[in-house]
Amino acid sequence: MAGNTDAMVLESGRRNSGLTVDELWLRYFELTGEASLLELEAYLQGALIPDPLQFDMIAHALNERFMELGHDHPIPYREEAG
């Protein structure tokens, strides 16, 4: 079930951010994300579960987009910030 929660959080975040999956992948890739576009799609649909680092990278890609839109960081991270 945890996997599906991840997916829901990320996918709804993506929709609210206005990013396409392609655009999200590119930003995530820039942050040194390792998953391919197909794998990212699978994460967003809940078919694959990302490890905590990959999750945080996707979340941060979304949060940076939200910052561009003038919001704060709505997507919570898996790893606690130091």
Place this chain on the structure above:
Amino acid sequence: MNPRIVEPKLAPDLDEAAADAFEALATYVVSERSVDGALQLIVDLAGPSIGGAEAVGISLKRGNSVVTAVSSTPRVLAVDFLQYECGSGPCLQAMTDGEMQLVNSLLTDDRWPEFTNKALYEGVQSVAAYPLRSQREVFGALNVYSPREDAFDEDALAIGEVFAARASALLLNATKYEEAAQLASQLEEALQSRAVIDQAKGILMEREKISADEAFEHLKLLSQRTNVKVRELAHRIVDDALQRDGR
């Protein structure tokens, strides 16, 4: 030579088949098709459009040599091959000079004797070879053949010229699109695990107080000395750094 893509004037009562063909060339959207598709389309359309044409082929430069990229019949391949073999002929001439070469009768044409003798055996009498060019260079030729003498009249030749110009633009676009797409996907693949190499660079930079380029040099030298791939070394450096401090 400073070639430009120039379209010659056509007679107002343009042959309908030719008009349709130009339409088809102009409507070819490169993102949906490919270079091979473009080549085939050109050859399929040129034959019926250029009055008197029995066979059509496109030759392209490939580095130092020339290949027949597409042909409407095996005969074209044979004739082209003759040219490549003896290193001379109207198509090669068109590519060298950037000028259209017209042969009305191979029997009486003496410009390329070696080629002529052999081509006659293949049943070719008339040849029209149009250079295909970009702004900077000639990259190939559109070649039209017929078993009859004087097969191509003024109209046919004029249509051939416009055809060559349109075909040039189409091929160049299709090629550049394909190159860009290919490189983009190769980039994606090549990058799958690059992150670890750059992480290793960062570790070395911090450890030795050196620049990113110097760090990469270190990796390369180490790779050469130990005969281990840079990527593998990078993995080891990162893993070691993690284990060393019990993280």
Place this chain on the structure above:
Amino acid sequence: MRFSVTAVSEPNQLADLFARLSGLVFSEQTVRSSLQITVNLMHEVLPATQGAGVTLIREGKKLTAAHTDEVVKRVDALQYELDEGPCLSAFKDGSPYRIDSMEMEDRWPRWAPEARGMGMRSAISVPLTVPDDRRLGAVKAYSEQLAAFDEQDVRILQMFAAQAAIVLANVLSHSDAAGMSERLKSALRTRQEIAVAMGILMERDKVGEDQAFTLLRGSAHRNNVKLHRVASDLVSEVANPTPR
């Protein structure tokens, strides 16, 4: 013409490969020439035309990309300034528009009198749409005669619009590809820099990958900047330490 890529190990070489993708065949000049040929043909084929033209609209910016007569540019410019007119409507609605009498025209109350003032008494305009249904602008013709254009002429104009659209679609697909390459190149450089910064932190603070990323994003959030900025500052600092 085929491009073969052998294994490349140094990141900058990849960037160079992309840099070697040379310019567009359908350069801006060639697009304009093709559009010019189209409008010239339109002018020939449509009777009683004063001038024909193509308007391109992108992100709110409007441009007469090709025209057969200066008056077309001027009448078009009026549409752009007043933000009103048959071409703008054709673009917005995706429908063709025909004006049989500029004097009687009430759909564009500010533009029509001005156009009439410039001598135009009738006009037609159809939208310019590429195959994937993106609307790029409009194609139009103006006349000094009353009721110069009929339904048949509208259909003819639509055919020309389709022609122009194909040219533009090819340009777009090519520049998408070139643009994508640029974007990937830039993404690659950013990615590398962030990875280097992570390596630096892993060594400096004796942490793993996950923590290194967390440190970078934490700093980015506190300082309200992009993570990439934090990373590049860190890399610069290590590569060029300021003397104490």
